Amino acid sequence: MSKDNKFSGPTQRSLRMGELVRHAMADIFARGDIDDDALRGTVITVPEVRMSSDLKLANVYIMPLGGQHAEEIVAALNRHRKYVRGRVSPALNVKFAPEVRFFVDETFEEAGRIDALLRSEKVKRDLADDDGETD
Structure with a gap:
């Protein structure tokens, strides 16, 4: 390189x-x-x-x-x-x-924001839908 x-x-x-x-x-x-x-x-x-x-x-x-x-x-x-x-x-x-x-330093705040997004109902619902799907 x-x-x-x-x-x-x-x-x-x-x-x-x-x-x-x-x-x-x-x-x-x-x-x-x-x-x-x-x-x-x-x-x-x-x-x-x-x-x-x-x-x-x-x-x-x-x-x-x-x-x-x-x-x-x-x-x-x-x-x-x-x-x-x-x-x-x-x-x-x-x-x-x-x-x-x-x-x-805003990395802790950003990590907290990402954590909150991952714990949101929409993400939980999407993950649950992916578990039940068969292709």
Whole structure:
């Protein structure tokens, strides 16, 4: 497969760097290094970090415990992203730290939506109809 294929997934290198950034972010959040009223007393999880192919940009997906005030927390983190970038850099042991952007992780919400669809009466009825059919 050529490197020009724009439909290829993330590289092993970007996945590894994303995981390093994720762990560094989790440490920063656990220590409470960021002084902001919106973040005070909030437990933040970092389910995923997606790195750009050139490793210059880290999209950090976060979710506060309980999912409450997620947008406010993301806004607060984005206000402090230069500080966070400076705190992440030593943990990565790289020449240049990636620019950091924070987003609300919506995978849990999406999984819940899919689960609710699968449990709906219409799907149950369709599955029951498929079980009774003979071709």
